[in-house]
Amino acid sequence: NDGYDLWLNYRTIEDAKLLAQYQKNFTGYYIEGNSATMQAIDTELKKALPLLLDKKIDKVNSINDGSIIISTGKMYIDLGNELQSVGKEGFIIRSVTINKKKCTLITANTDIGAMYGVFHFLKLLQTNTPTDKLSITSVPKLDLRLLNHWDNLNGSIERGYAGKSLWKWDELPGVVDPRYTDYARANASIGINGAVINNVNSNPLIMTEEYLPKVKVLADVFRPYGVKVYLSISFSAPIRLGGLKTADPLDPEVIKWWQAKTAEIYKYIPDFGGYLVKANSEGQPGPQDYGRNHADGANMLAKVLKPHNGVVMWRAFVYNSSPTEDRVLQAYDSFKPLDGDFDDNVLVQIKNGPIDFQPREPFSPLFGAMPNTSLMMEFQVTQEYLGFANHLVFLAPLYEEVLDSDTYSKGKGSTVAKVIEGELTTKKLTGMAGVSNIGNSRNWCGHPFAQSNWYALGRLAWDPEASSADIANDWIRMTFTNTEAFINPVEDIMLNSRETTVNYMTPLGLHHIMGYASHRGPGPWVDRAAQPNWKSTYYHRADKDGVGFDRSTTGSNAVSQYFPPVRDKFNSLETCPENLLLWFHHVPWTYEMKSGNTLWDEMCYHYYDGVKEVRNMQKTWEGMQPYIDSERFEKVKTLMEEQEWEAVFWRNGCVLYFQTFSGMPIPKGLEKPNKPLSYYEETILR
Ligand code: BDP
Numbered sequence: 001n002d003g004y005d006l007w008l009n010y011r012t013i014e015d016a017k018l019l020a021q022y023q024k025n026f027t028g029y030y031i032e033g034n035s036a037t038m039q040a041i042d043t044e045l046k047k048a049l050p051l052l053l054d055k056k057i058d059k060v061n062s063i064n065d066g067s068i069i070i071s072t073g074k075m076y077i078d079l080g081n082e083l084q085s086v087g088k089e090g091f092i093i094r095s096v097t098i099n100k101k102k103c104t105l106i107t108a109n110t111d112i113g114a115m116y117g118v119f120h121f122l123k124l125l126q127t128n129t130p131t132d133k134l135s136i137t138s139v140p141k142l143d144l145r146l147l148n149h150w151d152n153l154n155g156s157i158e159r160g161y162a163g164k165s166l167w168k169w170d171e172l173p174g175v176v177d178p179r180y181t182d183y184a185r186a187n188a189s190i191g192i193n194g195a196v197i198n199n200v201n202s203n204p205l206i207m208t209e210e211y212l213p214k215v216k217v218l219a220d221v222f223r224p225y226g227v228k229v230y231l232s233i234s235f236s237a238p239i240r241l242g243g244l245k246t247a248d249p250l251d252p253e254v255i256k257w258w259q260a261k262t263a264e265i266y267k268y269i270p271d272f273g274g275y276l277v278k279a280n281s282e283g284q285p286g287p288q289d290y291g292r293n294h295a296d297g298a299n300m301l302a303k304v305l306k307p308h309n310g311v312v313m314w315r316a317f318v319y320n321s322s323p324t325e326d327r328v329l330q331a332y333d334s335f336k337p338l339d340g341d342f343d344d345n346v347l348v349q350i351k352n353g354p355i356d357f358q359p360r361e362p363f364s365p366l367f368g369a370m371p372n373t374s375l376m377m378e379f380q381v382t383q384e385y386l387g388f389a390n391h392l393v394f395l396a397p398l399y400e401e402v403l404d405s406d407t408y409s410k411g412k413g414s415t416v417a418k419v420i421e422g423e424l425t426t427k428k429l430t431g432m433a434g435v436s437n438i439g440n441s442r443n444w445c446g447h448p449f450a451q452s453n454w455y456a457l458g459r460l461a462w463d464p465e466a467s468s469a470d471i472a473n474d475w476i477r478m479t480f481t482n483t484e485a486f487i488n489p490v491e492d493i494m495l496n497s498r499e500t501t502v503n504y505m506t507p508l509g510l511h512h513i514m515g516y517a518s519h520r521g522p523g524p525w526v527d528r529a530a531q532p533n534w535k536s537t538y539y540h541r542a543d544k545d546g547v548g549f550d551r552s553t554t555g556s557n558a559v560s561q562y563f564p565p566v567r568d569k570f571n572s573l574e575t576c577p578e579n580l581l582l583w584f585h586h587v588p589w590t591y592e593m594k595s596g597n598t599l600w601d602e603m604c605y606h607y608y609d610g611v612k613e614v615r616n617m618q619k620t621w622e623g624m625q626p627y628i629d630s631e632r633f634e635k636v637k638t639l640m641e642e643q644e645w646e647a648v649f650w651r652n653g654c655v656l657y658f659q660t661f662s663g664m665p666i667p668k669g670l671e672k673p674n675k676p677l678s679y680y681e682e683t684i685l686r
């Protein structure tokens with residue numbers, strides 16, 4: 001098994017009793033309608049059912065005992081208002097009796113809803129769930145459930161660690177790689193309904209006559225699977241492609257240019273999703289270049305897209321290069337004053353934390369702070385700051401931690417999940433995007449376990465309140481095996497893996513201390529950079545007295561961007577959660593932690609625990625050999641060896657570096673680094 005099948009790895013049910021039951025319960029499938037989506041459902045069932053049930057099982061023309069009925073039009077049983085309530089994308093699965101025949105009904109208002117139902121049904125079989133008395137209703141809580149591909153037109157992927165881009169621009173539109181279909185299938189199976197196919201640092205050529213026919217082919221392949229195509233655009237495209245002198249969003253010629261270009265795109269792709277925009281951020285052009293603000297820019301595009309039903313996703317990831325103005329403050333300060341100014345078809349897309357996809361950050365204070373704006377979540381699935389594709393890090397616990405955080409924007413219970421579900425806002429467009437970790441490597445994501453992060457993103461976009469434990473459990477069963485002796489230990493590995501990584505990289509609220517530019521390996525010593533807030537020393541502020549960034553009311557006052565109880569909790573050294581301590585406070589090395597240890601000792605213990613936990617993970621994995629194929633077993637084993645090596649490297653580098661400030665010894669009983677600090681400073685991991 002080379003991992004190509006992802007979680008759609010249909011294997012015969014291992015439990016003989018259950019298999020016999022399923023074989024009895026399911027005799028054939030009956031599909032109403034013949035749309036491209038229904039045909040795709042047919043293909044999926046034709047492949048999956050015989051493999052899962054180890055018997056011939058076909059499409060049937062009439063309803064029999066044991067039929068799986070897939071229908072969007074005909075009502076087989078009285079569902080009352082229920083069908084209506086599942087909307088355009090939800091579905092219902094029911095065990096029913098029709099004309100004395102026992103059947104399973106999968107029904108929805110649309111074909112894509114039915115497809116989601118079918119994948120859910122297959123998941124039930126894949127995870128060995130009893131199917132006698134099914135009564136399932138499922139509706140996605142968010143409208144836009146997207147992957148953001150940071151893929152460049154030359155085939156490279158910004159922050160991609162799983163090979164080259166899936167999109168073969170040189171072959172398209174003539175040659176259509178069958179892999180595009182498998183990509184869409186995988187997305188549909190977890191409810192992902194859109195893909196921004198190019199990098200946010202956008203090359204405007206994507207919007208030219210050369211590329212649009214290629215983009216159209218992708219859209220055509222994705223369409224039956226409910227995956228819409230979106231593009232990242234460059235705000236200066238009217239200048240770079242159109243030859244205009246300005247890209248001022250209020251200039252009539254500029255507006256005309258966008259109208260014509262947008263209409264052209266819709267000619268190729270009538271259901272094109274819309275634009276994702278990185279503007280006035282890290283050197284990208286934007287409305288501020290012309291004295292306009294983010295809302296002026298977003299609304300101009302929104303008005304252009306509106307007649308076509310397209311949306312604008314305008315990113316809030318903005319910060320300047322000021323050496324003194326805390327970077328953490330800047331997205332909030334730029335966007336909060338614009339609350340209420342954005343058109344209805346604009347979503348402001350916010351990274352989960354106020355800096356940049358760190359192993360741990362507090363939630364972005366913008367969530368809850370813009371009640372009159374549609375806000376969407378941006379998570380990173382690719383592991384830019386989390387060990388690339390070499391470290392096993394299951395990200396669902398990170399996503400869950402953010403989604404469950406209480407903003408208190410409308411009192412207790414105003415979680416980030418509720419904010420992005422639109423429950424606390426006047427605007428109703430909702431969404432979640434994940435920066436994709438997919439490339440053309442045979443197993444899609446590089447590390448066999450990195451697939452679980454793509455999977456988790458889809459599941460949490462469907463239901464931001466889903467639990468990471470359930471997600472891990474399903475993923476393991478679908479991807480590997482239903483053997484309990486494998487599931488339990490591997491689920492533990494997955495659920496602990498993110499905290500393990502925080503421990504050996506950035507414990508206690510440390511952040512942005514990775515190697516310069518590459519963001520791989522430790523780099524707390526990075527003190528020279530193209531701009532001040534790209535230096536690690538800017539963030540950790542270690543000196544002989546202590547370490548950490550004072551963002552309390554006596555410091556940069558970032559705490560004040562949160563609502564009162566959260567603000568006060570973060571502001572006080574005593575109540576600030578220790579896992580965010582150095583994010584919000586500059587703390588003396590000798591400060592007594594809750595454990596009774598000094599801060600210095602505590603920091604050391606975290607770094608050492610991180611390594612210990614990776615070693616435990618390795619030991620557990622060793623015991624898993626009997627349960628799975630040797631190909632994936634060996635691959636994970638080798639990657640874990642690398643992870644252990646890098647964890648030790650991180651630990652030693654960081655402990656030795658911070659020791660130059662604390663001047664305190666590494667606690668007794670801990671193995672001493674066997675190389676001097678200079679070795680870690682000079683060895684650059686890429
Ligand atoms: C940072 C990445 C950079 C991206 C940027 C962004 O280092 O490559 O372009 O985020 O999200 O994390 O725009």
